[in-house]
Amino acid sequence: MLAPGLRPASIRLSEARFALLLVLPALLGIFVVVVFPLLYSLWLSFTDVNLLRTTGPAIELFGVRVPLFRWVGLQNYARIFADPLYWSSLWRTLYFVGAFVVEATLVGMGMALVLHERFPGRPLMRSLLLIPWSLSRVVVGLLWIGILDFEFGALNGLLYRLGVIDGYIAFFKHGWSALNVLVSVYMWNQAPFASLLFLAGLQSISLDLYSAAEVDGAGYWQRFRYVTMPALRPILFLVLVLATVNGFLMLDLIYVLTMGGPGHDTTTISWLGFQTTFTFFRFGPGTAILYTLTALCLLLAVIYHRLILGRFEPES
Amino acid sequence: MAMMPSTARVDRGYRGGRYKVRSVGSRLVLGGLVLAVAVWLVGPFVWLFVTSISYQRNLMARPLAFIPPEVTLDNYKMILGLIRFHAEGQAAKILPSMLNSLVVAAVVTLANLIVGATAGYAYARYRFPLKTVSLFALLFTRMLPTVVLVPAFFLMLRALGLQNTLTGLIVTYSSFTLPFTVWIMKAYFETVPSELDKSALVDGCNRLQAYYRVVLPVSGPGLVAGGAFTFMLCWNEFIVAQVLNTKPGTTTLPPVIAGMNGQINIDYSVIAASGFLGALPAVLLVLCFQKYMVQGLTAGSVKG
Numbered sequence: 048m049l050a051p052g053l054r055p056a057s058i059r060l061s062e063a064r065f066a067l068l069l070v071l072p073a074l075l076g077i078f079v080v081v082v083f084p085l086l087y088s089l090w091l092s093f094t095d096v097n098l099l100r101t102t103g104p105a106i107e108l109f110g111v112r113v114p115l116f117r118w119v120g121l122q123n124y125a126r127i128f129a130d131p132l133y134w135s136s137l138w139r140t141l142y143f144v145g146a147f148v149v150e151a152t153l154v155g156m157g158m159a160l161v162l163h164e165r166f167p168g169r170p171l172m173r174s175l176l177l178i179p180w181s182l183s184r185v186v187v188g189l190l191w192i193g194i195l196d197f198e199f200g201a202l203n204g205l206l207y208r209l210g211v212i213d214g215y216i217a218f219f220k221h222g223w224s225a226l227n228v229l230v231s232v233y234m235w236n237q238a239p240f241a242s243l244l245f246l247a248g249l250q251s252i253s254l255d256l257y258s259a260a261e262v263d264g265a266g267y268w269q270r271f272r273y274v275t276m277p278a279l280r281p282i283l284f285l286v287l288v289l290a291t292v293n294g295f296l297m298l299d300l301i302y303v304l305t306m307g308g309p310g311h312d313t314t315t316i317s318w319l320g321f322q323t324t325f326t327f328f329r330f331g332p333g334t335a336i337l338y339t340l341t342a343l344c345l346l347l348a349v350i351y352h353r354l355i356l357g358r359f360e361p362e363s
Numbered sequence: 364m365a366m367m368p369s370t371a372r373v374d375r376g377y378r379g380g381r382y383k384v385r386s387v388g389s390r391l392v393l394g395g396l397v398l399a400v401a402v403w404l405v406g407p408f409v410w411l412f413v414t415s416i417s418y419q420r421n422l423m424a425r426p427l428a429f430i431p432p433e434v435t436l437d438n439y440k441m442i443l444g445l446i447r448f449h450a451e452g453q454a455a456k457i458l459p460s461m462l463n464s465l466v467v468a469a470v471v472t473l474a475n476l477i478v479g480a481t482a483g484y485a486y487a488r489y490r491f492p493l494k495t496v497s498l499f500a501l502l503f504t505r506m507l508p509t510v511v512l513v514p515a516f517f518l519m520l521r522a523l524g525l526q527n528t529l530t531g532l533i534v535t536y537s538s539f540t541l542p543f544t545v546w547i548m549k550a551y552f553e554t555v556p557s558e559l560d561k562s563a564l565v566d567g568c569n570r571l572q573a574y575y576r577v578v579l580p581v582s583g584p585g586l587v588a589g590g591a592f593t594f595m596l597c598w599n600e601f602i603v604a605q606v607l608n609t610k611p612g613t614t615t616l617p618p619v620i621a622g623m624n625g626q627i628n629i630d631y632s633v634i635a636a637s638g639f640l641g642a643l644p645a646v647l648l649v650l651c652f653q654k655y656m657v658q659g660l661t662a663g664s665v666k667g
């Protein structure tokens with residue numbers, strides 16, 4: 048005996064409705080806090096934002112006047128593309144991202160390979176893996192100041208004690224060294240996450256493959272090359288894409304460690320956009336810079352999307 | 364150098380266990396590597412603690428003593444307002460800003476879990492119109508640079524009069540935590556057998572009851588993973604709080620620590636104490652829930 052509303056056709060209909068009801072709050076929330084601000088930022092990048100002006104065009108949203116400012120077309124974009132600092136920051140960003148991706152991937156995989164071995168205290172070691180990653184970037188910057196500082200840095204102290212240096216090194220004084228220190232500090236913070244992904248990948252490799260390779264006389268490196276690496280390829284790709292995006296987005300460490308300096312030597316696109324917007328309060332050009340960064344990230348998102356859907360969602 | 368795989372066949376099914384098979388040489392190499400990784404991972408954090416219980420004059424001494432000749436809690440007493448010093452104005456902001464951090468992180472976590480888990484469940488279980496499109500949008504938003512939204516939030520919150528309020532931060536933080544929570548909960552619910560909900564439906568639950576009476580109670584690990592990660596993100600967030608809440612007393616802990624760091628008249632040892640104190644909640648949280656978090660994160664593969 049079927050209760051009303053339990054016939055197959057209506058089940059399907061109400062199932063879809065029920066599911067939509069469940070996702071509705073989240074989708075509405077995401078619209079309000081992501082989609083709308085994203086569009087508003089895009090709009091701002093085409094306007095001349097004057098924070099002091101309270102009159103002028105505005106849209107009313109739920110009784111709130113959201114100012115629209117004066118439309119200037121592509122002027123902000125033209126201005127930032129004409130600025131040599133934008134281009135030098137872009138090349139610097141590309142170097143930063145490249146160096147960061149290489150370092151984070153190599154160190155991440157190295158740590159994963161070590162922690163995949165069997166040794167006493169392995170669970171403890173895996174917990175330690177999470178420490179650098181769970182720290183605020185403010186604290187990450189702070190503790191590396193304690194290690195690298197010109198006056199009281201522990202690394203300087205160690206090298207001095209070992210007789211390697213006569214005087215303390217000022218790691219942040221010269222642009223090239225400061226930039227590379229930033230890469231490595233960020234890597235220290237982020238590589239553990241790559242290790243987590245690699246470890247998950249390593250654990251999913253069938254031990255029979257290793258046994259078979261061993262029977263065939265393969266040594267450690269051969270097994271790594273012919274068994275481990277091919278199996279890790281999807282994870283490796285994932286790590287590369289995530290590291291690339293995270294490299295483009297890095298901002299907080301620059302704030303704490305270098306403020307984009309010395310000169311502009313550690314100014315990346317994200318820092319330039321942030322500084323233009325919130326230090327100089329030039330919202331139009333600032334959001335335009337940040338939008339070029341967004342475009343780069345969304346390009347990567349397309350790659351990531353294909354990767355993720357390939358891996359986790361064969362049905363859709 | 365037979366390291367990993369030589370033991371693989373022997374101790375399949377054991378965790379830890381045997382190492383007899385390994386030669387002395389490879390055990391030494393492995394031991395050295397493990398030690399190097401351990402020092403790399405926790406050395407800097409341990410040093411932060413050491414500096415926080417040292418006097419600045421001992422940190423400036425050359426040669427530097429790695430075991431502090433004098434141990435003191437003065438730095439902690441200063442930032443907690445127990446002893447007076449010249450920068451106590453800055454230090455006095457530490458505890459109130461920690462409370463702000465706690466409120467913001469807790470509210471965002473709770474709200475995101477309620478809304479995000481519900482949506483994640485629907486994504487994991489049901490087919491509905493717009494599912495693929497909205498999933499794509501979700502993934503898309505997770506790759507966005509949050510900083511591009513900040514100018515918009517700045518002006519919107521100004522128009523709403525929500526600048527320098529915790530509400531403003533809570534709303535802004537949701538822009539990067541909510542898509543993530545939906546995603547990680549979806550990944551988690553996919554690992555919960557759907558027979559569970561089906562038998563609940565047969566037993567007379569309606570769909571909503573099947574979710575919150577049957578599935579939700581066994582989803583502790585997923586909720587813990589998503590919740591702990593969201594909490595950690597909010598607790599650690601710096602840029603948004605720095606820009607949106609500039610009025611003294613309205614901001615969270617990271618901008619306060621960064622502000623102290625920018626002042627030359629405050630000793631590093633004092634800042635280290637506040638940094639260590641501020642890091643402790645997130646580190647302990649992650650260490651407590653690491654098992655769930657690792658499972659959840661590797662399944663949901665997030666940026667972080």
